[in-house]
Structure formats: structure tokens, C-alpha cells
Amino acid sequence: MKRYLAIRVAVMPLLLLGIASIVFIVSRLTPANPLVSIVGERNLTNPTIVAAAKARWGLDQSIPVQYAKYMKNLLHGDLGTSFTTRRPVLSDLWDRLPATLELTTAALCIGVLFGVGLGVLAARHRNTLIDHVARFFALLGSSLPAFWAGLLVLYIFYSRLGWLPGPGRLDPRATEPGRITGFFTVDTLLHGDLKSFKAALLHLILPASVLGWGVVGIVSRLVRASLLDEFSMEYIKVARAMGLRERTIVNTHALRNALLPTITIVAFTFAFLLTGAVLTEKIFSWPGVGNYAVEASRKLDFPAIIGVTILGGVAFLVTNLIADVIYAIADPRIRLS
Amino acid sequence: MTVAGRQRNDEPILHVEDLRVTFRTAAGPAPAVRGVSFDVYPGEALAIVGESGSGKSVTMLAILGLLSGASVTGSARFRGTELIGLEPSRLREIRGANVSMIFQDPMTSLNPVLSIGRQLTMVMRAHQPDLSRSGARARAVELLDRVAISQAARRCDSYPHELSGGMRQRVMIAMAISNDPEVLIADEPTTALDVTVQAQMMELLADLRRDHQLALVLITHDLGVVAGATDRIAVMYAGKVVEYGSVEALFADPGHPYTRGLLECLPRLDIRHEVQASIAGVPATPMSLPPGCPFSPRCKYAQPSCSEAEPVLAPHGQTLVACSVLTGVAGSR
Ligand SMILES: Nc1ncnc2c1ncn2[C@@H]1O[C@H](COP(=O)(O)OP(=O)(O)OP(=O)(O)O)[C@@H](O)[C@H]1O
Ligand SMILES: [Mg+2]
Numbered sequence: 001m002k003r004y005l006a007i008r009v010a011v012m013p014l015l016l017l018g019i020a021s022i023v024f025i026v027s028r029l030t031p032a033n034p035l036v037s038i039v040g041e042r043n044l045t046n047p048t049i050v051a052a053a054k055a056r057w058g059l060d061q062s063i064p065v066q067y068a069k070y071m072k073n074l075l076h077g078d079l080g081t082s083f084t085t086r087r088p089v090l091s092d093l094w095d096r097l098p099a100t101l102e103l104t105t106a107a108l109c110i111g112v113l114f115g116v117g118l119g120v121l122a123a124r125h126r127n128t129l130i131d132h133v134a135r136f137f138a139l140l141g142s143s144l145p146a147f148w149a150g151l152l153v154l155y156i157f158y159s160r161l162g163w164l165p166g167p168g169r170l171d172p173r174a175t176e177p178g179r180i181t182g183f184f185t186v187d188t189l190l191h192g193d194l195k196s197f198k199a200a201l202l203h204l205i206l207p208a209s210v211l212g213w214g215v216v217g218i219v220s221r222l223v224r225a226s227l228l229d230e231f232s233m234e235y236i237k238v239a240r241a242m243g244l245r246e247r248t249i250v251n252t253h254a255l256r257n258a259l260l261p262t263i264t265i266v267a268f269t270f271a272f273l274l275t276g277a278v279l280t281e282k283i284f285s286w287p288g289v290g291n292y293a294v295e296a297s298r299k300l301d302f303p304a305i306i307g308v309t310i311l312g313g314v315a316f317l318v319t320n321l322i323a324d325v326i327y328a329i330a331d332p333r334i335r336l337s
Numbered sequence: 338m339t340v341a342g343r344q345r346n347d348e349p350i351l352h353v354e355d356l357r358v359t360f361r362t363a364a365g366p367a368p369a370v371r372g373v374s375f376d377v378y379p380g381e382a383l384a385i386v387g388e389s390g391s392g393k394s395v396t397m398l399a400i401l402g403l404l405s406g407a408s409v410t411g412s413a414r415f416r417g418t419e420l421i422g423l424e425p426s427r428l429r430e431i432r433g434a435n436v437s438m439i440f441q442d443p444m445t446s447l448n449p450v451l452s453i454g455r456q457l458t459m460v461m462r463a464h465q466p467d468l469s470r471s472g473a474r475a476r477a478v479e480l481l482d483r484v485a486i487s488q489a490a491r492r493c494d495s496y497p498h499e500l501s502g503g504m505r506q507r508v509m510i511a512m513a514i515s516n517d518p519e520v521l522i523a524d525e526p527t528t529a530l531d532v533t534v535q536a537q538m539m540e541l542l543a544d545l546r547r548d549h550q551l552a553l554v555l556i557t558h559d560l561g562v563v564a565g566a567t568d569r570i571a572v573m574y575a576g577k578v579v580e581y582g583s584v585e586a587l588f589a590d591p592g593h594p595y596t597r598g599l600l601e602c603l604p605r606l607d608i609r610h611e612v613q614a615s616i617a618g619v620p621a622t623p624m625s626l627p628p629g630c631p632f633s634p635r636c637k638y639a640q641p642s643c644s645e646a647e648p649v650l651a652p653h654g655q656t657l658v659a660c661s662v663l664t665g666v667a668g669s670r
Contacts, residue, residue, distance in 0.1 A: 064488070086473075108393070124646065233445065234440065234442060234445035234446050234448055235445060235446055235448045235449075237403065237440070237458075238439075238440060238446045238512075239448075240403055240432070241401060241403060241432055241433065241437070241438040241439075241440075242432065242433035242437070242460045242463065242512055242513070243429050243431070243432035243433030243434055243460070243463050243464060243465045244429075244433070244459060244460065245428065245429065245463060248459065251453070252459065253448050253451070254451045256448070256451065257448070257449070257450055260450075327629070330450065330454075331449075331450055332449070332450060332496040332498070333449060333450075333498050
């Protein structure tokens with residue numbers, strides 16, 4: 001197992017280089033012209049400005065040369081400079097990642113907690129009203145477009161009821177806590193600022209719930225299905241014959257096994273949300289990677305696009321690795337082989 | 338009384354009478370058990386034999402309330418307590434504590450992701466809430482030792498996939514006896530095991546019976562296993578007991594043609610077999626019960642009257658036999 005993990009880690013950089021290459025080549029093959037957003041539409045006809053911009057951003061060189069340069073920089077941890085923010089892409093990502101990570105982590109916690117709960121409930125009461133309601137709720141979560149759900153909850157809980165704050169990570173005039181982890185809920189606590197902590201937490205609830213609702217949909221259906229699979233297993237019959245309580249049978253015997261396939265799905269969802277929470281970040285003005293990605297693709301900001309893609313790749317590889325480790329810990333049959 | 342080879346006056350610990358189980362299936366009701374009665378006395382061993390599908394497992398599962406999607410009628414009393422229709426929480430208290438059951442396939446009977454010790458302690462703590470974790474663990478090691486698992490303390494932390502089939506069945510037995518039950522139901526406990534391990538397992542069960550005054554209900558379709566291990570036999574066919582008696586009587590003078598057929602199927606050391614003998618024809622199933630005696634289509638001695646009424650158990654020689662040709666007792670329509 002250790003050996004296997006070591007190999008996995010060793011292969012990661014190679015995979016990332018592969019991903020970077022593909023994105024780079026695809027981006028250069030698109031017929032769109034990034035110069036439009038670099039110099040502005042009006043200046044496109046001005047040959048001096050265009051030539052200067054091309055030279056500034058290295059677009060005057062042949063694609064193989066551009067590629068070689070990009071790869072060389074990448075190996076030094078340099079993702080290039082954004083056309084639009086004119087800052088290193090890495091710094092841009094570094095600034096935005098914590099917001100997204102915080103949102104995604106919160107969404108995942110909500111999603112897994114409620115997803116597992118709902119799945120267990122649905123499985124224990126299968127084909128009853130409870131099951132049907134759970135199915136409907138799950139379906140809603142995974143099929144409602146995030147902007148629709150986002151607007152809906154903002155309207156209800158912010159505009160109408162006033163229970164929760166509106167978009168943003170903090171109130172508009174509040175100052176951000178000094179960055180330690182970049183997670184506002186953590187940093188405010190570390191600074192001992194309970195008022196800001198409360199504000200950060202309250203701001204997190206709505207976007208995290210909207211995002212988590214989709215996760216609830218996925219997780220609850222999966223848990224229900226795998227629990228039902230487990231219920232038909234012989235060891236469940238044995239546990240009943242030994243007089244175990246139904247609660248113990250579900251929570252300790254069946255759920256243990258049923259959660260195994262969930263680990264992988266949750267890992268995938270997490271990686272996906274890291275770059276894919278675009279709509280939710282937009283609606284809630286969340287200054288995260290999703291928002292950055294939208295801007296980058298609107299402006300054909302190639303370095304930023306490639307940067308976000310590589311981040312997504314890293315997220316997938318790392319979360320998958322973590323999932324495998326957790327899987328191995330949870331399943332003794334794998335742990336010992 | 339001398340019913341079915343018993344001459345004792347003590348009360349049966351398990352008294353089953355006219356037990357009927359009908360499954361609701363898409364193709365209509367399937368009567369898998371059709372009026373089974375038997376008694377188990379304290380410390381005694383009863384064998385239930387019969388071909389596959391005769392309703393042996395379903396009978397036992399029904400007694401313990403482990404069937405879903407079936408209607409169960411009749412009576413099964415444990416020490417006077419009626420189990421059929423007993424509320425689930427009371428039934429749960431009896432299962433595993435007073436009446437335990439182990440199953441055929443030790444490979445799938447244990448949870449793959451929990452350690453042996455954990456699974457053992459869970460069973461104990463389900464019935465002995467006051468038992469401390471460490472107390473339960475000490476007892477688990479003791480039990481593993483009792484069922485002859487070497488290095489019991491170390492094995493306690495093992496996972497099922499690290500154990501052989503025989504060891505897993507021993508763990509199952511340890512679990513089943515962990516709350517000192519009075520009745521152990523063993524549903525084909527050796528079928529999935531190697532022949533050498535089978536013998537060890539039967540020996541272990543015999544030891545436990547002696548040491549713990551355990552009554553044993555041994556389900557099997559192998560009459561060979563029965564001879565040395567049990568006191569009485571109930572032979573089942575198509576959801577009914579067709580012959581019931583002491584082991585000696587039944588082996589010496591089998592009545593029912595089906596029982597004789599089963600005995601002829603036994604490999605015998607004094608006869609060289611080219612092919613393993615078996616009873617001709619296919620067993621009756623709940624969905625295709627022939628009229629009258631369910632065995633009559635396969636019976637060498639069948640008469641026209643056999644397909645008219647279903648025979649009932651009646652004395653014949655030393656045993657009770659459900660065969661109107663032999664007993665002369667008319668059946669019920
Ligand atoms: N859940 C169920 N639904 C419908 N029919 C069932 C169900 N369980 C068992 N049966 C039927 O009941 C009959 C008796 O089954 P049972 O498992 O008791 O047989 P058995 O004597 O234990 O046989 P074996 O030696 O194969 O274990 C069979 O015909 C079987 O098809
Ligand atoms: Mg069976």
C-alpha cells in the first residue's frame with residue numbers, strides 16, 4: 001500500500017505536465033484572438049500597439065517556442081502573468097483559493113452530513129412517504145440550477161426574512177481579517193475576533209447550503225442505494241439473528257460498508273466544486289476561483305485559464321489520493337494488501 | 338409417552354406446532370412451510386433433514402422472526418413464550434441470547450470491515466448492556482479460545498478475510514454462544530467447509546453441547562452427519578415433516594419412502610459406488626405442489642389413492658410417518 005501510494009505521488013507531476021500541455025495546445029488552437037482583450041478592440045487596427053503587445057506577452061513567437069517557454073516556467077512554479085490582472089496567475093490563484101476552499105469545505109460538510117442522514121433515512125423507510133420526500137429533495141438539489149436556488153434562498157432568507165446576510169464573505173464595509181489560513185471563519189477565531197467570526201460564518205451559510213444541496217442529492221442517493229445493497233447481505237441477517245438492535249445494524253454494520261463507495265464520489269465532488277462552483281460564487285459575489293475562471297474565459301486570458309485548469313487537475317489528483325488513503329484506512333481488505 | 342422415541346416427562350424448551358409460512362410472491366402465494374410441528378428438549382439435539390427447498394431454513398427463520406414478506410401462522414414457544422407474533426423488541430432480546438442461530442456460509446456471515454473482536458463484543462453488549470468494553474473483550478478472547486482458535490488474543494483484532502472458512506465458522510459459533518443461549522440452531526454449519534474441517538466442527542458442537550447443556554437444532558441435508566451427532570430426526574419434504582423419530586429407530590427401520598431414499602443416497606463404505614445415488618425425480622416446490630402426498634410423483638410405492646389426500650403423521654414402527662400406504666391412516670384433503 002505504501003509503495004503504491006509512493007508511486008501515485010511520483011506520477012503526479014507527470015500527469016500535471018500532461019494536463020498543462022493539453023490545455024496549452026488547445027488554447028492556442030482556438031481561433032479566438034486574445035489580443036482583443038489585451039489591447040482593446042479599438043487598438044486592434046494599430047499595428048504598433050499590436051506588435052508591442054505581442055512582444056510583451058510573447059505571442060509573436062512560434063507556438064512550439066511559446067510552449068517550451070511556458071513549460072520551462074511551469075517547472076519553476078511560474079504559471080505566467082494574467083492578461084487582465086497583469087499579476088502572476090499563481091498570486092491571483094493564491095489570493096482566491098482560500099475563499100473557494102472555505103466555501104467548498106463548508107458545502108461538502110453540509111452535503112455529506114445531510115446526504116448520509118437522508119440516505120440512511122430513505123433506506124430504512126424505503127418505499128414509504130419518507131423515502132419519496134427524500135428522493136424529491138435530493139432530485140431538487142441536484143437538478144435545480146445553482147443560480148436559481150441561489151436567488152431563491154437569497155430572496156427568502158436575506159430579502160424577505162432578513163435572517164441571514166446577503167452576498168459577500170463579510171459585510172461590505174467590514175475589514176478582512178489578517179490572512180493566516182485565508183479561511184475567514186478560522187482567521188477571525190485565531191485573531192480572537194468573535195464578532196467577525198459570527199459574520200463570516202453567517203455569510204457562509206447560504207452559499208454553502210446552495211452548493212451543499214447538490215452534494216446532498218448525490219450523496220443521499222448513493223448512500224441509499226449502497227445501504228440497500230448491504231441490507232441484503234448475509235452478515236446483516238446474521239447480525240439480526242444475533243439480536244443486535246436495528247440501529248446498531250444500520251449504523252455500525254451496514255453504513256460502514258455503504259460509505260466506502262461514497263468516499264470516492266465525495267472526493268470527486270470536492271475537486272469538481274473547487275473550480276466548478278462558478279454560478280454560486282457569481283450569485284453570492286464570492287471572490288473565489290470560480291469567479292476568476294469566468295472572467296478569465298470571458299477575456300480569453302490564456303495564462304489564467306491554463307492556471308485554473310492546472311489547479312483543477314491538482315485538486316483531482318490530490319483529492320483522489322486522499323480518497324484512496326481514507327478508503328484504505330476504512331477497508332481492512334485493502335489496508336493489509 | 339413414547340412419541341417419536343422420547344420417554345421423558347420434562348417440558349420441551351422449544352415447542353413448535355403447526356407452523357405455516359407463506360411467501361407473497363409475484364406469482365402468487367408460495368406455501369414454503371405447511372404445518373410443521375416438533376419439540377426440542379433441554380440439552381438434546383434434533384436434526385432436521387431434507388432436500389434443498391424442503392423448508393428447513395424457512396422454518397427456523399420464521400421461529401426467530403427473521404422473515405420479511407411472509408405470513409407466518411401457528412405456534413413456536415420458547416420456554417412457554419409464544420414467539421410467533423411477539424413484538425420485535427422482545428423477540429430481539431431472545432434472539433442471540435436464548436436462541437442463537439448460525440448459518441451455512443461462514444465466508445459471508447461476518448462483516449468484512451469490522452474486526453472479529455468488535456463483532457463478538459457487539460453481540461455480547463446487545464444483550465448485556467452493563468458489560469464493559471474491556472470485560473467484553475476479555476470474554477471475546479475467552480470465547481475464541483473456547484472454540485479452539487489459536488492465539489485468540491491476536492485473532493481478536495483480525496478481520497474476517499484473514500481467517501480460513503473453518504476459523505470463520507468457529508468465530509460464528511463463538512458469537513452464537515457468547516450470551517450462553519439454551520438453544521443453538523445450526524443451519525448446515527458444515528456444508529461450505531472441507532471434509533476434514535467438517536468433522537472438527539461437529540466435534541466442537543458436540544463439546545459445546547455437553548459443556549453448556551445446549552440444545553441443538555441441526556439442519557442438514559446430509560444424513561451422514563446426523564448419525565453420531567443428534568438424538569432425534571425430523572425429515573422434511575415440501576414444507577412438511579414426513580417422518581419423525583429417534584436416530585436409532587429411523588436408521589434401523591426407516592418408514593417413509595423418502596427417508597429410505599435419503600438413506601440409500603448415503604455413500605457406504607461396504608459398497609463401491611460408481612455414481613452417487615439420488616432419489617429420482619425433482620423435489621416438489623411451493624409453487625408446484627402435486628395433489629395429495631407431495632412425494633407421490635417420485636415414490637416407488639405410490640398408489641392411486643396417494644394423490645387424493647395428503648397423509649398426516651401417524652405411528653409406524655418406532656417412528657411417526659406421513660404415508661397413508663404404510664400407516665393406513667387416511668389423509669386430509
Ligand atoms: N424470501 C422468499 N420468498 C419466496 N420464496 C422463498 C423465500 N425464501 C425461501 N423461499 C422458498 O421456500 C422454500 C423453502 O426454502 P428453504 O430455504 O427453507 O429450503 P431449505 O430446506 O433450507 O433448503 P436448502 O437445503 O437449500 O437450504 C423454497 O422453495 C424457497 O424457494
Ligand atoms: Mg437452507
